Amino acid sequence: MSDSARKDSPEQSAFREHCRSWIAANLPPPSPVRLPQSALEIMTREQLDYLCAWQKAAYDAGLVGCDYPVDCGGGGRTDCQRVANEEMQRSAAPYFPNIIGLGMAAPTVFYHGSDALKRQVLPALLSGEEIWCQGFSEPGAGSDLASVQTFAERRGDRWVINGHKVWTSLAHFASWMILLARTDKSSKYDGLSYFVVPIRAALGKGVTVRPLIKMTGETGFNEVIFEDLEIDDALRLDEVGKGWTVAMTTLAHERGAGILVTPQSGGSRRGDGDAGLVSALVELARQSWRNGQCAADDPVIRDRLAQLLVREEGFRLNLKRARVAGLTDHPMRLMLQYKLLMSEVAQEAGRLGMDIAGNAGSLYVSDPAAPQAGRWPLAYMNSFGFTIAAGTSEVQRNILGERVLGLAKTK
Amino acid sequence: MSDSARKDSPEQSAFREHCRSWIAANLPPPSPVRLPQSALEIMTREQLDYLCAWQKAAYDAGLVGCDYPVDCGGGGRTDCQRVANEEMQRSAAPYFPNIIGLGMAAPTVFYHGSDALKRQVLPALLSGEEIWCQGFSEPGAGSDLASVQTFAERRGDRWVINGHKVWTSLAHFASWMILLARTDKSSKYDGLSYFVVPIRAALGKGVTVRPLIKMTGETGFNEVIFEDLEIDDALRLDEVGKGWTVAMTTLAHERGAGILVTPQSGGSRRGDGDAGLVSALVELARQSWRNGQCAADDPVIRDRLAQLLVREEGFRLNLKRARVAGLTDHPMRLMLQYKLLMSEVAQEAGRLGMDIAGNAGSLYVSDPAAPQAGRWPLAYMNSFGFTIAAGTSEVQRNILGERVLGLAKTK
């Protein structure tokens, strides 16, 4: 019996058996096209189709949304998503494509949406048939999210939306957007409201999605422009003027500090996830030559690899320790570090990969001689997406200093 | 002909010859007592007497205060202090004990004091016959220097002083103090005035000096308490309410960014100064064993030694480059880094010395087996004096970011 199974409830125990046997029999074939490092970088329809088929199959088997109510398309179970995730992450399954839907939109709609809205949008979200994106950031509202200017003007039971969102991952595939908009210009935090917007249906009719090109040369995120888009008031979450509170639910789940467990697949055993970082770098070091010397013999490379190992395993052990009440002091102390640590470990790993490879370190993905298919310069550059998006590392440190250590608020 | 001599004016050239021959003939004998790492740590009368004798001799020979007017006790020369310093630093001479007098009090009095005051106090300051100390910091006024509460109350042409100064190096030997005091409680910056105070004459009569013990176990700085001390208005510098402006002159010279060149002796060739750090550590590494291995073979120690070398030499080369107009962009950019770099290099050197020595690293000064006489734990601990006093490293970075890079003021 595995360690994680040791404390299962009877429901969890039976469900775990179901997950295992289903996964064993239904693991999808390898992708016919090369997959990006995460769902946020899905670029082609082929990639999306492959991943959506997997999400739909897992959903149909009851492994996605297990803890949501049945009338919202969920499995109606108690604390079983964690079990499904453990089993899926143990397998060689790919990740889910509807990452923003599952991780951010679903819990937000669940806690703040009307019952009708939940029944309307959650089933196709959980199954992956409808992809979701997030309309928070704007050119003038990055770290200072509450300064968003996209305006929703009320006209009876309709809202008319105008504005400009940026860094909108997956918008080019998305049916829905979670939207933070201003409904009152006289108040910063209390002047915001929160909507779900059917953007795909409105393409060309008030919604324009344009790809932004990343420094890596990849697309993957977009700008979304609203021009007099009308939506129904039924698509509002919570009260008018409560948008900031609703957004906090979204952000808590994004930072891994939310209440609902996000359905997750793929990861640690696939070699692409964090667990693979150090072993991939070790492999790289054995094959790489720097200045005429094998990188595996370079003392500074050796020390940095050991440092990365300690950081990466420490990060993973934090997640384990966070569940042991006697070994944590503050309920949020470990979980609020998640995003910061993950992004900075990824950045150091990418940088170290380039350094290990020496002259070959800057051979890029399209060069057949690039070590490990050019993974490391790509990872290094993409890591800045992680340290900037969803609250920069600077903002994360403010949050930790203020909420966990109780230091005076900076802004 | 040495490189520094290459561009001497005729006056400088003749003066350089004088300095060389005088130093060659008058270098003092080695100190009969162990000297501390800098004048700020002078603890005993024996140490002080030895160093004062050297300063007096150098002063009498015209090597101290060369550029001050003759009626202030100076040499009346033009840009010759630099020449004297170069020659004294080339020699094995000790440092000057009146470091606060020469480096901070003298230029401040010179720019802001009355002619009578300059003639009164500067000669004995330059000769070292009267030691000076600095009364700036208070328990509640550290980084936020302008919040000093020591109050000077005007009574006719007298001032009555009450308050509490701390971290006052050399106060236990000092005849004079430069004092920043509040004269108006209604205004923060404009409520300050600046005085020179004959503290030695007032000991027990309104002035109490008490030693503070450092974490190293050494004394060296003090707290100074004023209780109804009366001084004459003639001891005020500049106008009432201009104390902050006067203090800026003091701090500019303290940070190495002042106009007047501070008389300096000792240093680079003596082995105790910065130049000796890396070579002393190299020597230490050759003799030290860590975990059964010679420290000189430890790859991380090797890398850190090379890093320290690059930092330390870069610091020294900055000072050289600062004098080449074509190779500097902003007049203050290099000089304002001086204190920050010096203190952080000292901190890393102390730390590295302890690490190199392994188990022996924490043997302290009184242990006969301590490597290099326990220099490194002492240096590491004392380095926090440098990174805290005279504007913490955090304040130094504010100053650089605001004055050199033009970023918005933080406070």
Next chain:
Amino acid sequence: MSIPSNFGFGEEEQTLRDAARKFLAEQLPTDRLHRLVAGHQAGSPRWDPALWEQMAALGWTGVGVPERCGGVGMPFVAAVALAEEAGRAALPSPLIGTLQSSALLAACGNAEADAVLTQIASGKAVAPGITGPRGGWRGQDCALEVQGGCLSGTAHWVQDAAKADVFLLKARGSAGTGLYAVQADAPGLSLQPDAIVDLSRDQARLSLASVPAVELAAPGTADSVIAAAEPALFTLVSADLCGAAEWLLQTTVEYARVRQQFDRQIGFFQAVKHPLVDVMIAIDSARSHLYNAASAVDHDPAVSLRAAHMAKSAAAEAARFGASRAVQFHGGIGFTWECYVQVYFKRQLHNEALYGDAAWHRARLAEMLLGPVGA
């Protein structure tokens, strides 16, 4: 075998840990600690033997000693929890060394070792002296010799030597190094105390002239005994570092919430706030490694050395960084003898180097990842 999801830290361990924390907070509040170790009374012992007797009576010394030897027989993770509390209190005592000695004795696994374990369970303090003059604890780095059951020579870097009742010493015989128990009051044994920076412990060199000794591990077997105990030796020092680092963090955070400059709490400034967050992050990683390493000793010895290397390197870095920021952010007052921070600061200087500093442990991890250089 595998490490349980709660690191084996169950209710009993939590009860013990909480009781220890409360006991030390009451019996050795920081002001009392400062008076005890920094009070500057000439010839003062700088520790409290009466407190040590209370701790022994509470069963702390024998926490990991098997019940057959009169001990409590709790898992190693309990000993580590005690060591973490000792670090949090900067406790001057022979506790860490005694817990380390228990691990060494358990690795000997014979009747002679059990006899010393029984002494530990009854409250005796035992100090290991296995580190050689060159700082290594394996191989030939050893300045003691054994002949006819007696030891002669010197033992270096013995921690809390003046507090110990028994020493576990490595000595070289003709067939290699063995491990021996020597009574602290044995004739022919004398202590030369080292003058160390740390005020909260003592360290000494022992001189031995034909001192009778009990053989715990025969010549040629000391290395394998020590190797088996290494994960425990490293992990206990890591625990001391982690507890201290957390004290330094909390104390500095408290000061940053109170101290005002520029009409603001200094914790407002990101130049203070962000480094304190980074200290917290370093500590949390170190603590996660700590419990993992402790639990590995109990449940998965095959991975325990790797886990212990990670724990010691993470703990040493966290404590180093935390101690330096504590002094820096306390400002002028942090640099004084009267400030409590200095006691913790100095103890970490010592702990960091003990049984290998962070870089040394990382070098071992690199060998595990990549093999030796040139492989």
Next chain:
Amino acid sequence: MSIPSNFGFGEEEQTLRDAARKFLAEQLPTDRLHRLVAGHQAGSPRWDPALWEQMAALGWTGVGVPERCGGVGMPFVAAVALAEEAGRAALPSPLIGTLQSSALLAACGNAEADAVLTQIASGKAVAPGITGPRGGWRGQDCALEVQGGCLSGTAHWVQDAAKADVFLLKARGSAGTGLYAVQADAPGLSLQPDAIVDLSRDQARLSLASVPAVELAAPGTADSVIAAAEPALFTLVSADLCGAAEWLLQTTVEYARVRQQFDRQIGFFQAVKHPLVDVMIAIDSARSHLYNAASAVDHDPAVSLRAAHMAKSAAAEAARFGASRAVQFHGGIGFTWECYVQVYFKRQLHNEALYGDAAWHRARLAEMLLGPVGA
């Protein structure tokens, strides 16, 4: 010999540097650079040969070429000043390689080398190809062979190869490695371009099949020629890095003064301000080392290798740190293709590794300080 107090950077050097800075600011402002290298026209050359001709006409290629070969004959510090301006402009051109080639040719010191120097003075671009497949430029790490005056095999990691008129190649003969000049359009020579991250340069592998070559250094002597030129090779890359790092700093500072969040310029926040100060400090140290190393090549060759190791390690660290903070503090926009920062960011990724990264140069310095490991 000793390094002058102004690093030999006198009025003439300053005039040249200022003119170069003005020329590049006018001819290749950053928006034009971005269009040129990141404009995504299929098959576009990503550099401006006409600009190169202007630079050659201004005498930049021959700045350090002796007057006897038709060059300007200025000291090396002038070449370094030009390279620094090239870095500041992220200039796509064969300038750095040509200046490096001048140093290699000067170290050859014979009529054949002088003939190539004359070509350089007349505006030809020369690219060194001395780095072997394993990234070393000394010893036997070499995949080219010489036989009967012709070269066969491959040359790796040749910078700006597609822009070069002549290559300086290392090849192995029976008596060791020698150095050879090969015309870029020689029959039997072909280029396989590498797909690199950097948009502002090209890199290629050369395949040679019996390509006629001019011997510049006889078999067995390449290492000593390269060793003599090493300080110049390293220092020129350092100059490129320093110029770029300063551009990254100033551009980011400018953004931090303009960009508002939380109703404040982001430069208000110490989490932005202090790292930018640290970038400045790193750059200043690197620049001081840079001029010192350049001047050492001119005035004190005995210390020039040590000075160049310090310069490259300081410059690589400054550029690495500056580039990463530039992207981070530009936020979302800094992560886009359209932001100019990415061009500089990528160029530094490449420059850092060229002729040894910071850690490699520090390892050489450690050998100078301590001797080899185990000495």
